[in-house]
Amino acid sequence: MQVDAEVRDPPGEMDLMSAEVIVAGGRGVGGPDGFAMLDRLARKLGGALAASRAAVDAGWVPAHRQVGLSGKTVAPRLYIACGISGATHHVVGMKDAMSVIAINSDKSAPIFKIADVAILGDVHEVIPQVLEKLEGAGNGEVLKRVQEGDSWV
Amino acid sequence: MGLTILACVTGVVDGQAPVEIEGGALVVEEAALPHVLNPADANALEAGLALRDARPGSRVLAVSVGPAFQEVALREAIAQGVDDAVRLWDDAFVGSDCLGTARILTAAATKANAHVVFCGELSLDGSGGLVGAQLAELLGLPMVDRVSTVEVAPDGDCLLTERRTGGGYRVVERTPLPALITVATGANVPRYPTLRSRLHSRSASIPCWGMAELGLNPSDIGQAAATLQVTALRRPPPDPRGLVDPGNDLPPEERWMMAISGGVREREGGLIEGSPEELSERLVRYLGQGSYIQK
Numbered sequence: 180m181q182v183d184a185e186v187r188d189p190p191g192e193m194d195l196m197s198a199e200v201i202v203a204g205g206r207g208v209g210g211p212d213g214f215a216m217l218d219r220l221a222r223k224l225g226g227a228l229a230a231s232r233a234a235v236d237a238g239w240v241p242a243h244r245q246v247g248l249s250g251k252t253v254a255p256r257l258y259i260a261c262g263i264s265g266a267t268h269h270v271v272g273m274k275d276a277m278s279v280i281a282i283n284s285d286k287s288a289p290i291f292k293i294a295d296v297a298i299l300g301d302v303h304e305v306i307p308q309v310l311e312k313l314e315g316a317g318n319g320e321v322l323k324r325v326q327e328g329d330s331w332v
Numbered sequence: 333m334g335l336t337i338l339a340c341v342t343g344v345v346d347g348q349a350p351v352e353i354e355g356g357a358l359v360v361e362e363a364a365l366p367h368v369l370n371p372a373d374a375n376a377l378e379a380g381l382a383l384r385d386a387r388p389g390s391r392v393l394a395v396s397v398g399p400a401f402q403e404v405a406l407r408e409a410i411a412q413g414v415d416d417a418v419r420l421w422d423d424a425f426v427g428s429d430c431l432g433t434a435r436i437l438t439a440a441a442t443k444a445n446a447h448v449v450f451c452g453e454l455s456l457d458g459s460g461g462l463v464g465a466q467l468a469e470l471l472g473l474p475m476v477d478r479v480s481t482v483e484v485a486p487d488g489d490c491l492l493t494e495r496r497t498g499g500g501y502r503v504v505e506r507t508p509l510p511a512l513i514t515v516a517t518g519a520n521v522p523r524y525p526t527l528r529s530r531l532h533s534r535s536a537s538i539p540c541w542g543m544a545e546l547g548l549n550p551s552d553i554g555q556a557a558a559t560l561q562v563t564a565l566r567r568p569p570p571d572p573r574g575l576v577d578p579g580n581d582l583p584p585e586e587r588w589m590m591a592i593s594g595g596v597r598e599r600e601g602g603l604i605e606g607s608p609e610e611l612s613e614r615l616v617r618y619l620g621q622g623s624y625i626q627k
Binding site: 180181182183184185186187188193194197198199200223224225226227248257267268270271274278279280281282286291292293294295296297298299300301304305306308309311312313 | 474476492496497498499500501502503504505506507508511582586589590593596597598599600601602603604605606608609611612613614615616618619622624625626
């Protein structure tokens with residue numbers, strides 16, 4: 180018996196229940212282009228792509244990627260909520276995540292109440308810069324700097 | 333060349349049936365409860381049938397260790413289109429544990445000269461998940477556990493199996509034949525029998541192989557030889573959960589959502605503000621220090 184290949188599902192197909200990292204988007208992501216951006220981030224983190232009901236209802240993401248009361252209940256190691264306001268029916272599906280990062284441009288978004296890292300900013304401005312740092316030429320250097328540097332706060 | 337495929341199935345008490353336990357034992361005899369084909373075995377059976385359909389000249393033999401009231405599993409297998417079905421039972425088999433069951437199946441697999449043996453990953457009743465591994469050991473076969481897909485490699489007598497290993501990974505393994513494969517519950521969608529085959533399955537006669545037909549040694553099988561014994565059955569203790577007070581500041585439907593989901597823990601993340609450059613820097617640092625970034 181031999182192992183032929185070990186492959187990782189792409190973010191859009193990875194099983195949400197077994198994913199260690201989930202990058203989720205909501206209405207604030209704005210459309211399929213925004214989700215393509217989140218897909219790149221998820222790929223960089225070895226995670227899965229998910230969505231809130233607003234994004235699924237808008238037809239940007241297939242229904243089987245939905246997290247929340249009428250979707251899946253997940254508990255990954257890290258949940259990154261991008262442009263998700265944090266309506267109760269979404270929150271009950273992801274509240275058991277070990278850590279939660281929320282990125283939202285609305286200061287009063289309820290998602291910030293359950294976030295370990297609450298980032299007040301526009302998804303379309305923050306994520307491209309994150310991707311640039313992670314995917315850019317000086318990637319290794321960035322990694323070294325962030326891992327050896329001071330605590331992030 | 334056609335393959336001889338052995339599908340090991342079992343009947344389990346229907347999960348919908350009202351099962352009562354008192355004094356460490358079932359109140360109603362198991363024989364009187366309705367039985368269904370074990371879910372994982374339905375997937376194993378489907379994997380076997382699909383392999384047969386992909387290799388002309390192959391045959392699937394379904395076998396099941398159990399008294400007549402568990403025959404429902406074999407009837408389902410016949411309805412789904414196996415070529416033969418044999419029940420393995422003898423009054424002396426009563427009280428066999430996993431190892432005893434594996435010994436009985438070993439004799440059947442040897443008798444049938446099987447190239448590929450399929451088992452479900454575990455049965456819904458005992459949930460030991462041991463028979464497959466013990467059978468592979470007794471038969472001296474390589475084993476791949478809890479696969480999600482199986483196919484014959486295009487270049488010859490090897491099986492290519494895919495297995496989900498968590499974290500979104502799938503492992504593709506190559507196994508020479510003969511081999512034993514256990515199939516994960518829900519790995520595939522079992523075929524839906526036609527009315528004709530369903531009716532045929534109800535009246536089909538199912539042969540039964542016993543101690544003599546299988547050439548087994550009575551001292552290896554049954555209650556006396558069992559290394560594992562069920563001492564008592566009991567229901568799992570209830571999972572105590574405090575009732576959450578969702579507060580009065582939410583609309584009613586959100587309050588019941590909170591109540592049934594066990595409440596939401598608020599977290600201490602202070603709001604981080606700044607330019608997109610600063611924000612992305614903080615985020616990347618957090619991701620890097622949590623070792624989330626993949627090479």
